[in-house]
Amino acid sequence: MNSLQTKDYIVFLIYFLVVAGYGYIVYRRKKKISVDSKDYFLAEGSLTWWAIGASLIASNISAEQFIGMSGSGFKMGLAISTYEWMAAATLMIVAIFFIPVYLKNKIYTMPQFLSQRYNGTVAMIMAIFWLLLYVLVNLTSILYLGALAISSISGISITTCMLFLAIFAIIITLGGMKVIGYTDVIQVFFLILGGLVTTYIALNLVSKEFGTTGTINGFRLLTQHADDHFHMIFDKNNANYMDLPGLTVLIGGMWIVNLNYWGCNQYITQRALGADLKTARGGILFAAFLKLLMPVIVVLPGIAAYVLHQRGNFQTELLQNGELNPDRAYPVLLNLLPAGLKGLAFAALTAAIVASLAGKANSIATIFTLDIYKKINKSADETKLVKIGKLVVLVAMLLAVVIAPLMGIDKKGGFQYVQEYTGFVSPGIFAMFILGFFWKKTTSNAALFATIGGVIFSFVLKFIPAAVNLSFLSSIGFSKMNEKGIYEIPFLDRMGFVFCASVIGMYFISMYENKKGVKPNALELDRKMFGLNTSFTVGALIVCGILAALYTIFW
Secondary structure (H helix, E strand, C coil): CCCCCHHHHHHHHHHHHHHHHHHHHHHHHHHCCCCCHHHHHHCCCCCCHHHHHHHHHHHHCCHHHHHHHHHHHHHHCHHHHHHHHHHHHHHHHHHHHHHHHHHHCCCCCHHHHHHHHCCHHHHHHHHHHHHHHHHHHHHHHHHHHHHHHHHHHHCCCHHHHHHHHHHHHHHHHCCCHHHHHHHHHHHHHHHHHHHHHHHHHHHHHHHHHCCCCCHHHHHHHHHHHCHHHCCCCCCCCCCCCCCCCCCHHHHCHHHHHHHHHHHCCHHHHCCCCCCCHHHHHHHHHHHHHHHHHHHHHHCHHHHHHHHHHHCCCCCCCCEECCEECHHHHHHHHHCCCCCCHHHHHHHHHHHHHHHHHHHHHHHHHHHHHHHHHHHHCCCCCHHHHHHHHHHHHHHHHHHHHHHHHHCCHHHHCHHHHHHHHHCCCHHHHHHHHHHHHHCCCCCHHHHHHHHHHHHHHHHHHHHHHHCCCCHHHHHHCCCEECCCCCEECCHHHHHHHHHHHHHHHHHHHHHHHHHCCCCCCCCCCCHHHHCCCHHHHHHHHHHHHHHHHHHHHCC
Protein backbone atom coordinates (compact mmCIF):
# COMPACT_ATOMS: atom_id res chain seq x y z
CA MET A 1 0.00 0.00 0.00
CA ASN A 2 1.71 3.20 -1.19
CA SER A 3 0.37 5.54 1.46
CA LEU A 4 0.95 6.54 5.07
CA GLN A 5 -1.57 6.00 7.84
CA THR A 6 -2.33 8.21 10.85
CA LYS A 7 0.22 6.40 13.08
CA ASP A 8 2.90 6.95 10.42
CA TYR A 9 2.18 10.66 10.22
CA ILE A 10 2.32 10.94 14.03
CA VAL A 11 5.73 9.22 14.16
CA PHE A 12 7.00 11.39 11.31
CA LEU A 13 5.64 14.56 12.94
CA ILE A 14 7.46 13.70 16.17
CA TYR A 15 10.68 13.26 14.18
CA PHE A 16 10.18 16.58 12.39
CA LEU A 17 9.41 18.50 15.60
CA VAL A 18 12.39 16.98 17.45
CA VAL A 19 14.85 17.88 14.67
CA ALA A 20 13.43 21.33 13.94
CA GLY A 21 12.96 22.13 17.64
CA TYR A 22 16.46 21.07 18.63
CA GLY A 23 17.90 22.93 15.67
CA TYR A 24 16.07 26.08 16.78
CA ILE A 25 17.40 25.75 20.34
CA VAL A 26 20.98 25.40 19.06
CA TYR A 27 20.43 28.37 16.72
CA ARG A 28 19.06 30.61 19.51
CA ARG A 29 22.02 29.80 21.76
CA LYS A 30 24.47 30.50 18.95
CA LYS A 31 22.71 33.74 18.00
CA LYS A 32 23.57 35.24 21.39
CA ILE A 33 27.23 35.09 20.36
CA SER A 34 28.61 37.70 17.94
CA VAL A 35 28.22 36.89 14.23
CA ASP A 36 31.29 35.21 12.77
CA SER A 37 31.57 33.69 9.29
CA LYS A 38 33.90 30.86 10.34
CA ASP A 39 31.52 29.93 13.16
CA TYR A 40 28.55 30.00 10.76
CA PHE A 41 30.19 27.98 7.98
CA LEU A 42 32.45 25.70 10.06
CA ALA A 43 31.09 25.78 13.64
CA GLU A 44 34.68 26.54 14.63
CA GLY A 45 35.64 24.81 17.87
CA SER A 46 32.04 23.97 18.87
CA LEU A 47 31.38 20.49 17.47
CA THR A 48 32.21 17.47 19.62
CA TRP A 49 33.72 14.26 18.22
CA TRP A 50 30.36 12.47 18.22
CA ALA A 51 28.68 15.39 16.44
CA ILE A 52 31.43 15.43 13.77
CA GLY A 53 31.17 11.66 13.23
CA ALA A 54 27.38 11.69 13.06
CA SER A 55 27.40 14.66 10.70
CA LEU A 56 29.89 12.94 8.37
CA ILE A 57 27.60 9.92 8.05
CA ALA A 58 24.37 11.93 7.86
CA SER A 59 25.83 14.02 5.06
CA ASN A 60 27.14 10.98 3.21
CA ILE A 61 24.17 8.61 3.44
CA SER A 62 21.23 9.65 1.28
CA ALA A 63 18.64 8.31 -1.14
CA GLU A 64 21.27 6.89 -3.49
CA GLN A 65 22.48 4.63 -0.64
CA PHE A 66 19.06 3.59 0.65
CA ILE A 67 17.59 3.14 -2.82
CA GLY A 68 20.58 2.67 -5.16
CA MET A 69 22.79 0.57 -2.89
CA SER A 70 19.87 -1.57 -1.79
CA GLY A 71 19.06 -2.07 -5.47
CA SER A 72 22.69 -3.04 -6.08
CA GLY A 73 22.39 -5.50 -3.18
CA PHE A 74 19.42 -7.05 -5.01
CA LYS A 75 21.41 -7.19 -8.25
CA MET A 76 24.98 -8.08 -7.21
CA GLY A 77 24.85 -8.77 -3.48
CA LEU A 78 27.16 -7.94 -0.59
CA ALA A 79 30.01 -6.91 -2.92
CA ILE A 80 28.51 -3.42 -3.25
CA SER A 81 29.35 -3.01 0.47
CA THR A 82 32.94 -2.37 -0.60
CA TYR A 83 31.97 1.28 -1.06
CA GLU A 84 31.06 1.43 2.64
CA TRP A 85 33.71 -0.85 4.13
CA MET A 86 36.60 0.58 2.11
CA ALA A 87 35.34 4.03 3.15
CA ALA A 88 35.96 2.98 6.79
CA ALA A 89 39.59 2.17 5.92
CA THR A 90 39.89 5.40 3.95
CA LEU A 91 38.63 7.46 6.87
CA MET A 92 41.55 6.16 8.95
CA ILE A 93 44.02 7.43 6.34
CA VAL A 94 42.26 10.79 6.11
CA ALA A 95 42.34 11.16 9.89
CA ILE A 96 46.03 10.23 10.17
CA PHE A 97 47.50 12.05 7.16
CA PHE A 98 45.07 14.56 5.61
CA ILE A 99 43.37 16.32 8.53
CA PRO A 100 46.67 17.26 10.27
CA VAL A 101 47.82 19.00 7.05
CA TYR A 102 44.59 21.00 6.80
CA LEU A 103 44.55 22.01 10.46
CA LYS A 104 48.30 22.79 10.66
CA ASN A 105 47.98 25.19 7.73
CA LYS A 106 44.65 26.66 8.92
CA ILE A 107 42.81 25.53 5.78
CA TYR A 108 39.01 25.87 5.93
CA THR A 109 37.97 25.28 2.32
CA MET A 110 39.33 23.19 -0.54
CA PRO A 111 39.80 26.20 -2.87
CA GLN A 112 41.71 27.93 -0.04
CA PHE A 113 44.07 24.94 0.04
CA LEU A 114 44.60 25.20 -3.73
CA SER A 115 45.22 28.95 -3.49
CA GLN A 116 47.65 28.56 -0.62
CA ARG A 117 49.49 25.59 -2.15
CA TYR A 118 49.36 26.56 -5.85
CA ASN A 119 47.85 29.90 -6.92
CA GLY A 120 44.62 31.87 -7.22
CA THR A 121 43.95 30.70 -10.78
CA VAL A 122 43.88 27.02 -9.83
CA ALA A 123 41.74 27.84 -6.79
CA MET A 124 39.19 29.92 -8.72
CA ILE A 125 38.86 27.33 -11.51
CA MET A 126 38.19 24.58 -8.99
CA ALA A 127 35.87 26.75 -6.86
CA ILE A 128 33.65 27.38 -9.89
CA PHE A 129 33.86 23.72 -10.91
CA TRP A 130 32.88 22.51 -7.44
CA LEU A 131 29.93 24.92 -7.29
CA LEU A 132 28.63 23.69 -10.65
CA LEU A 133 29.17 20.06 -9.66
CA TYR A 134 27.52 20.44 -6.25
CA VAL A 135 24.47 22.30 -7.58
CA LEU A 136 23.91 20.62 -10.96
CA VAL A 137 24.87 17.06 -10.02
CA ASN A 138 24.92 16.39 -6.28
CA LEU A 139 22.16 18.67 -4.96
CA THR A 140 19.79 17.82 -7.82
CA SER A 141 20.38 14.06 -7.60
CA ILE A 142 19.90 13.97 -3.81
CA LEU A 143 16.74 16.07 -4.06
CA TYR A 144 15.16 14.22 -6.98
CA LEU A 145 16.05 10.67 -5.93
CA GLY A 146 14.93 11.46 -2.40
CA ALA A 147 11.61 12.85 -3.60
CA LEU A 148 11.16 9.85 -5.89
CA ALA A 149 11.71 7.42 -3.01
CA ILE A 150 9.44 9.28 -0.59
CA SER A 151 6.75 9.62 -3.24
CA SER A 152 6.78 5.85 -3.89
CA ILE A 153 6.24 5.21 -0.18
CA SER A 154 3.77 7.96 0.72
CA GLY A 155 1.82 8.41 -2.51
CA ILE A 156 2.50 12.16 -2.36
CA SER A 157 3.49 13.78 -5.68
CA ILE A 158 7.20 14.08 -6.51
CA THR A 159 6.98 17.87 -6.85
CA THR A 160 5.42 18.22 -3.39
CA CYS A 161 8.06 15.91 -1.91
CA MET A 162 10.85 17.96 -3.52
CA LEU A 163 9.47 21.20 -2.11
CA PHE A 164 9.06 19.70 1.36
CA LEU A 165 12.61 18.30 1.39
CA ALA A 166 14.06 21.58 0.13
CA ILE A 167 12.21 23.68 2.75
CA PHE A 168 13.12 21.28 5.57
CA ALA A 169 16.80 21.36 4.53
CA ILE A 170 16.77 25.17 4.26
CA ILE A 171 15.38 25.47 7.80
CA ILE A 172 18.35 23.48 9.12
CA THR A 173 20.99 25.00 6.81
CA LEU A 174 20.20 28.63 7.61
CA GLY A 175 21.25 27.98 11.19
CA GLY A 176 24.83 27.30 10.10
CA MET A 177 27.21 24.38 10.53
CA LYS A 178 26.69 24.12 14.28
CA VAL A 179 22.94 23.56 13.82
CA ILE A 180 23.62 21.10 10.98
CA GLY A 181 26.22 19.23 13.05
CA TYR A 182 24.07 18.76 16.15
CA THR A 183 20.79 18.05 14.33
CA ASP A 184 22.69 15.46 12.30
CA VAL A 185 23.14 13.49 15.53
CA ILE A 186 19.35 13.14 15.73
CA GLN A 187 19.16 12.48 11.99
CA VAL A 188 21.66 9.62 12.31
CA PHE A 189 19.71 8.19 15.24
CA PHE A 190 16.53 8.02 13.14
CA LEU A 191 18.49 6.89 10.08
CA ILE A 192 20.08 3.91 11.89
CA LEU A 193 17.03 3.01 13.99
CA GLY A 194 14.64 3.14 11.04
CA GLY A 195 17.14 1.33 8.81
CA LEU A 196 17.64 -1.47 11.34
CA VAL A 197 13.87 -1.85 11.72
CA THR A 198 13.57 -2.32 7.94
CA THR A 199 16.38 -4.91 7.94
CA TYR A 200 14.76 -6.69 10.89
CA ILE A 201 11.42 -6.89 9.08
CA ALA A 202 13.09 -8.00 5.82
CA LEU A 203 15.00 -10.85 7.50
CA ASN A 204 11.86 -11.96 9.34
CA LEU A 205 9.97 -12.01 6.04
CA VAL A 206 12.64 -14.35 4.66
CA SER A 207 12.31 -16.59 7.74
CA LYS A 208 8.54 -16.66 7.38
CA GLU A 209 8.84 -17.51 3.67
CA PHE A 210 10.78 -20.67 4.57
CA GLY A 211 8.56 -21.61 7.52
CA THR A 212 10.82 -20.48 10.39
CA THR A 213 11.14 -17.38 12.57
CA GLY A 214 13.84 -14.98 13.70
CA THR A 215 16.34 -12.60 12.13
CA ILE A 216 19.30 -14.94 12.65
CA ASN A 217 17.50 -17.67 10.74
CA GLY A 218 16.61 -15.09 8.10
CA PHE A 219 20.26 -14.18 7.59
CA ARG A 220 21.29 -17.85 7.52
CA LEU A 221 18.66 -18.53 4.87
CA LEU A 222 19.95 -15.61 2.80
CA THR A 223 23.44 -17.08 2.77
CA GLN A 224 22.06 -20.48 1.78
CA HIS A 225 19.62 -19.42 -0.96
CA ALA A 226 21.67 -16.53 -2.35
CA ASP A 227 25.21 -17.80 -1.88
CA ASP A 228 26.33 -15.99 -5.03
CA HIS A 229 25.26 -12.71 -3.35
CA PHE A 230 27.75 -13.12 -0.48
CA HIS A 231 31.10 -12.75 -2.24
CA MET A 232 33.05 -9.49 -1.96
CA ILE A 233 35.54 -10.16 -4.79
CA PHE A 234 34.19 -10.93 -8.27
CA ASP A 235 36.04 -13.00 -10.84
CA LYS A 236 36.10 -11.91 -14.48
CA ASN A 237 33.20 -14.18 -15.43
CA ASN A 238 30.82 -12.43 -13.05
CA ALA A 239 28.15 -10.37 -14.83
CA ASN A 240 28.88 -7.43 -12.49
CA TYR A 241 32.65 -7.42 -13.03
CA MET A 242 32.56 -4.10 -14.94
CA ASP A 243 31.09 -2.41 -11.84
CA LEU A 244 33.38 -4.07 -9.29
CA PRO A 245 36.43 -5.47 -11.12
CA GLY A 246 37.97 -8.05 -8.80
CA LEU A 247 40.87 -6.96 -6.60
CA THR A 248 40.56 -3.37 -7.84
CA VAL A 249 38.12 -2.84 -4.98
CA LEU A 250 40.96 -3.60 -2.55
CA ILE A 251 44.15 -2.36 -4.21
CA GLY A 252 43.04 -0.19 -7.15
CA GLY A 253 40.62 2.52 -8.19
CA MET A 254 38.32 2.14 -5.17
CA TRP A 255 41.00 3.90 -3.11
CA ILE A 256 40.92 6.88 -5.49
CA VAL A 257 37.12 7.09 -5.30
CA ASN A 258 37.18 7.06 -1.49
CA LEU A 259 40.30 9.15 -0.81
CA ASN A 260 39.09 11.86 -3.16
CA TYR A 261 35.60 11.81 -1.65
CA TRP A 262 36.55 11.67 2.03
CA GLY A 263 39.80 13.65 1.92
CA CYS A 264 39.49 16.28 -0.83
CA ASN A 265 35.80 17.11 -0.71
CA GLN A 266 34.54 20.33 0.92
CA TYR A 267 31.19 18.69 1.54
CA ILE A 268 32.81 16.08 3.80
CA THR A 269 36.01 17.54 5.27
CA GLN A 270 34.19 20.72 6.32
CA ARG A 271 32.76 18.87 9.32
CA ALA A 272 36.23 18.36 10.82
CA LEU A 273 37.99 21.56 9.75
CA GLY A 274 36.58 23.65 12.57
CA ALA A 275 37.82 21.33 15.34
CA ASP A 276 41.16 20.60 16.97
CA LEU A 277 43.11 17.55 15.77
CA LYS A 278 42.12 15.19 18.60
CA THR A 279 38.42 16.01 18.26
CA ALA A 280 38.51 15.80 14.47
CA ARG A 281 40.22 12.41 14.55
CA GLY A 282 37.78 11.13 17.18
CA GLY A 283 34.85 12.17 14.99
CA ILE A 284 36.31 10.51 11.90
CA LEU A 285 36.97 7.31 13.86
CA PHE A 286 33.35 7.31 15.04
CA ALA A 287 32.23 7.76 11.42
CA ALA A 288 34.38 4.76 10.41
CA PHE A 289 32.61 2.53 12.94
CA LEU A 290 29.23 3.73 11.67
CA LYS A 291 30.37 2.98 8.10
CA LEU A 292 30.95 -0.66 9.06
CA LEU A 293 27.28 -0.85 10.05
CA MET A 294 25.77 0.73 6.91
CA PRO A 295 25.65 -2.43 4.71
CA VAL A 296 23.43 -4.06 7.34
CA ILE A 297 20.98 -1.20 6.84
CA VAL A 298 21.14 -0.64 3.08
CA VAL A 299 22.47 -3.85 1.45
CA LEU A 300 20.90 -6.74 3.39
CA PRO A 301 17.33 -5.55 2.65
CA GLY A 302 18.17 -5.64 -1.06
CA ILE A 303 19.48 -9.23 -0.81
CA ALA A 304 16.37 -10.18 1.20
CA ALA A 305 14.17 -8.71 -1.54
CA TYR A 306 16.14 -10.75 -4.11
CA VAL A 307 15.52 -14.04 -2.25
CA LEU A 308 11.84 -13.21 -1.77
CA HIS A 309 11.55 -12.31 -5.45
CA GLN A 310 13.17 -15.61 -6.43
CA ARG A 311 10.47 -17.33 -4.37
CA GLY A 312 7.73 -15.65 -6.41
CA ASN A 313 7.12 -12.49 -4.36
CA PHE A 314 7.06 -8.89 -5.69
CA GLN A 315 6.64 -10.07 -9.28
CA THR A 316 4.76 -6.91 -10.27
CA GLU A 317 5.92 -4.47 -7.57
CA LEU A 318 9.52 -4.55 -8.82
CA LEU A 319 8.56 -3.86 -12.41
CA GLN A 320 8.97 -0.45 -14.03
CA ASN A 321 7.77 -0.02 -17.60
CA GLY A 322 7.54 -3.80 -17.85
CA GLU A 323 11.16 -4.42 -16.77
CA LEU A 324 12.65 -5.52 -13.45
CA ASN A 325 14.06 -2.49 -11.59
CA PRO A 326 16.22 -3.46 -8.56
CA ASP A 327 16.07 0.13 -7.27
CA ARG A 328 12.44 -0.49 -6.33
CA ALA A 329 13.45 -3.17 -3.80
CA TYR A 330 13.80 -0.87 -0.78
CA PRO A 331 10.55 1.10 -1.31
CA VAL A 332 8.70 -2.21 -1.84
CA LEU A 333 9.98 -3.50 1.52
CA LEU A 334 9.06 -0.25 3.27
CA ASN A 335 5.51 -0.52 1.98
CA LEU A 336 5.20 -3.87 3.79
CA LEU A 337 5.96 -2.35 7.20
CA PRO A 338 3.07 -2.05 9.67
CA ALA A 339 1.64 1.37 10.56
CA GLY A 340 3.95 3.28 12.88
CA LEU A 341 7.06 1.36 11.88
CA LYS A 342 6.53 2.53 8.33
CA GLY A 343 6.47 6.09 9.67
CA LEU A 344 9.76 5.43 11.47
CA ALA A 345 11.37 4.06 8.29
CA PHE A 346 9.91 6.99 6.38
CA ALA A 347 11.50 9.35 8.92
CA ALA A 348 14.85 7.52 8.56
CA LEU A 349 14.83 7.96 4.80
CA THR A 350 13.83 11.62 5.13
CA ALA A 351 16.56 12.17 7.74
CA ALA A 352 19.19 10.79 5.36
CA ILE A 353 18.01 12.99 2.50
CA VAL A 354 17.55 16.21 4.47
CA ALA A 355 20.92 15.87 6.23
CA SER A 356 22.68 15.39 2.88
CA LEU A 357 20.85 18.34 1.33
CA ALA A 358 21.71 20.58 4.30
CA GLY A 359 25.37 19.57 4.27
CA LYS A 360 25.69 20.06 0.53
CA ALA A 361 23.94 23.45 0.61
CA ASN A 362 26.21 24.63 3.43
CA SER A 363 29.30 23.61 1.44
CA ILE A 364 28.01 25.49 -1.61
CA ALA A 365 27.48 28.58 0.54
CA THR A 366 30.92 28.22 2.14
CA ILE A 367 32.82 27.96 -1.14
CA PHE A 368 30.91 30.78 -2.83
CA THR A 369 31.13 33.15 0.14
CA LEU A 370 34.68 32.54 1.38
CA ASP A 371 36.41 31.69 -1.90
CA ILE A 372 34.61 33.84 -4.47
CA TYR A 373 32.52 36.63 -2.92
CA LYS A 374 35.08 37.53 -0.22
CA LYS A 375 37.80 37.88 -2.87
CA ILE A 376 35.60 40.16 -4.98
CA ASN A 377 34.29 42.23 -2.06
CA LYS A 378 37.26 42.33 0.30
CA SER A 379 35.62 44.96 2.52
CA ALA A 380 32.61 42.77 3.40
CA ASP A 381 32.22 42.36 7.17
CA GLU A 382 31.28 39.16 9.01
CA THR A 383 27.56 39.98 9.11
CA LYS A 384 27.52 40.58 5.34
CA LEU A 385 29.33 37.28 4.65
CA VAL A 386 26.80 35.32 6.71
CA LYS A 387 23.90 37.02 4.92
CA ILE A 388 25.43 36.19 1.53
CA GLY A 389 25.89 32.59 2.66
CA LYS A 390 22.21 32.30 3.61
CA LEU A 391 21.16 33.84 0.29
CA VAL A 392 23.32 31.34 -1.59
CA VAL A 393 21.61 28.47 0.26
CA LEU A 394 18.19 29.71 -0.88
CA VAL A 395 19.28 30.27 -4.49
CA ALA A 396 21.08 26.90 -4.75
CA MET A 397 18.08 25.00 -3.37
CA LEU A 398 15.67 26.86 -5.67
CA LEU A 399 17.85 26.05 -8.69
CA ALA A 400 17.96 22.39 -7.67
CA VAL A 401 14.17 22.20 -7.38
CA VAL A 402 13.74 23.72 -10.86
CA ILE A 403 16.55 21.81 -12.59
CA ALA A 404 16.26 18.34 -11.00
CA PRO A 405 13.24 17.09 -13.01
CA LEU A 406 15.00 18.08 -16.26
CA MET A 407 18.24 16.14 -15.68
CA GLY A 408 16.98 12.62 -16.46
CA ILE A 409 18.33 11.37 -13.12
CA ASP A 410 15.76 8.59 -12.78
CA LYS A 411 16.69 7.22 -16.21
CA LYS A 412 20.42 7.00 -15.43
CA GLY A 413 20.08 5.67 -11.88
CA GLY A 414 21.43 7.44 -8.81
CA PHE A 415 24.91 5.95 -8.57
CA GLN A 416 25.46 6.05 -12.33
CA TYR A 417 24.31 9.66 -12.57
CA VAL A 418 26.66 10.95 -9.88
CA GLN A 419 29.65 8.82 -10.93
CA GLU A 420 29.30 9.68 -14.60
CA TYR A 421 29.96 13.33 -13.90
CA THR A 422 32.42 13.06 -11.00
CA GLY A 423 34.46 10.02 -12.04
CA PHE A 424 35.95 11.88 -15.00
CA VAL A 425 37.55 14.52 -12.80
CA SER A 426 38.27 12.89 -9.43
CA PRO A 427 41.53 11.07 -10.44
CA GLY A 428 43.14 14.32 -11.60
CA ILE A 429 41.89 16.25 -8.58
CA PHE A 430 43.15 13.60 -6.18
CA ALA A 431 46.57 13.59 -7.90
CA MET A 432 46.71 17.38 -7.51
CA PHE A 433 45.85 17.14 -3.79
CA ILE A 434 48.07 14.21 -2.83
CA LEU A 435 51.20 15.63 -4.48
CA GLY A 436 50.33 19.06 -3.14
CA PHE A 437 50.28 17.61 0.36
CA PHE A 438 53.41 15.54 0.40
CA TRP A 439 55.74 16.61 -2.44
CA LYS A 440 57.12 20.09 -1.99
CA LYS A 441 58.34 20.36 -5.59
CA THR A 442 54.83 20.18 -7.12
CA THR A 443 54.14 23.34 -9.20
CA SER A 444 50.99 25.23 -10.14
CA ASN A 445 51.24 24.31 -13.82
CA ALA A 446 51.50 20.66 -12.83
CA ALA A 447 48.27 21.09 -10.85
CA LEU A 448 46.53 22.63 -13.86
CA PHE A 449 47.74 19.73 -15.97
CA ALA A 450 46.20 17.23 -13.55
CA THR A 451 42.91 19.13 -13.46
CA ILE A 452 42.51 19.49 -17.23
CA GLY A 453 44.61 16.52 -18.36
CA GLY A 454 42.82 14.18 -15.96
CA VAL A 455 39.49 14.95 -17.62
CA ILE A 456 41.00 14.47 -21.10
CA PHE A 457 42.61 11.14 -20.11
CA SER A 458 39.28 9.97 -18.67
CA PHE A 459 37.37 10.74 -21.87
CA VAL A 460 40.07 9.13 -24.02
CA LEU A 461 39.97 5.89 -22.01
CA LYS A 462 36.16 5.98 -21.99
CA PHE A 463 35.81 6.21 -25.76
CA ILE A 464 39.04 4.63 -27.07
CA PRO A 465 37.64 1.05 -26.93
CA ALA A 466 35.36 1.92 -29.86
CA ALA A 467 38.45 2.61 -32.02
CA VAL A 468 41.16 0.37 -30.52
CA ASN A 469 40.97 -3.34 -29.71
CA LEU A 470 41.83 -3.65 -26.02
CA SER A 471 41.55 -7.43 -25.88
CA PHE A 472 45.25 -7.60 -24.88
CA LEU A 473 44.25 -6.09 -21.51
CA SER A 474 41.74 -8.87 -20.92
CA SER A 475 44.36 -11.45 -19.89
CA ILE A 476 45.41 -9.28 -16.94
CA GLY A 477 41.84 -8.36 -15.99
CA PHE A 478 41.78 -4.74 -17.18
CA SER A 479 39.22 -5.16 -19.96
CA LYS A 480 36.14 -7.23 -20.64
CA MET A 481 33.99 -7.74 -23.72
CA ASN A 482 30.58 -6.04 -23.56
CA GLU A 483 27.38 -7.11 -25.29
CA LYS A 484 28.51 -5.32 -28.49
CA GLY A 485 31.74 -7.33 -28.66
CA ILE A 486 33.90 -4.35 -27.65
CA TYR A 487 36.53 -4.72 -24.91
CA GLU A 488 35.85 -2.03 -22.30
CA ILE A 489 37.98 -0.91 -19.35
CA PRO A 490 36.08 -1.17 -16.03
CA PHE A 491 35.25 2.20 -14.51
CA LEU A 492 37.41 1.76 -11.41
CA ASP A 493 40.41 0.57 -13.42
CA ARG A 494 40.02 3.55 -15.74
CA MET A 495 40.24 5.85 -12.72
CA GLY A 496 43.44 4.10 -11.62
CA PHE A 497 45.04 4.57 -15.05
CA VAL A 498 44.08 8.25 -15.18
CA PHE A 499 45.44 8.85 -11.67
CA CYS A 500 48.79 7.25 -12.58
CA ALA A 501 49.00 9.25 -15.82
CA SER A 502 48.21 12.47 -13.93
CA VAL A 503 50.89 11.81 -11.29
CA ILE A 504 53.51 11.00 -13.94
CA GLY A 505 52.63 14.14 -15.90
CA MET A 506 52.77 16.27 -12.75
CA TYR A 507 56.16 14.82 -11.84
CA PHE A 508 57.81 15.67 -15.16
CA ILE A 509 56.23 19.14 -15.37
CA SER A 510 57.29 19.94 -11.81
CA MET A 511 60.85 18.69 -12.32
CA TYR A 512 61.17 20.71 -15.52
CA GLU A 513 59.92 23.89 -13.83
CA ASN A 514 62.08 23.30 -10.77
CA LYS A 515 65.14 23.27 -13.04
CA LYS A 516 63.91 26.57 -14.52
CA GLY A 517 63.94 28.11 -11.03
CA VAL A 518 60.23 27.90 -10.15
CA LYS A 519 59.74 27.74 -6.38
CA PRO A 520 56.41 26.12 -5.38
CA ASN A 521 54.41 27.23 -2.32
CA ALA A 522 55.04 24.18 -0.17
CA LEU A 523 52.83 23.57 2.86
CA GLU A 524 54.12 23.54 6.41
CA LEU A 525 54.59 19.95 7.55
CA ASP A 526 55.91 18.50 10.77
CA ARG A 527 56.34 14.79 11.45
CA LYS A 528 55.07 15.25 14.98
CA MET A 529 51.62 16.31 13.73
CA PHE A 530 51.07 12.80 12.31
CA GLY A 531 51.55 11.22 15.75
CA LEU A 532 48.60 9.26 17.18
CA ASN A 533 47.18 9.07 20.68
CA THR A 534 46.46 5.68 22.27
CA SER A 535 42.65 5.77 22.05
CA PHE A 536 42.66 6.58 18.32
CA THR A 537 45.29 3.91 17.62
CA VAL A 538 43.26 1.25 19.43
CA GLY A 539 40.07 2.30 17.64
CA ALA A 540 41.76 2.30 14.22
CA LEU A 541 43.21 -1.18 14.84
CA ILE A 542 39.75 -2.47 15.79
CA VAL A 543 38.29 -1.04 12.56
CA CYS A 544 41.07 -2.66 10.51
CA GLY A 545 40.60 -5.96 12.33
CA ILE A 546 36.85 -5.99 11.65
CA LEU A 547 37.48 -5.19 7.97
CA ALA A 548 40.03 -8.00 7.67
CA ALA A 549 37.55 -10.42 9.24
CA LEU A 550 34.70 -9.33 6.95
CA TYR A 551 36.74 -9.70 3.77
CA THR A 552 38.12 -13.05 4.95
CA ILE A 553 34.66 -14.44 5.72
CA PHE A 554 32.94 -13.09 2.59
CA TRP A 555 35.84 -13.21 0.11
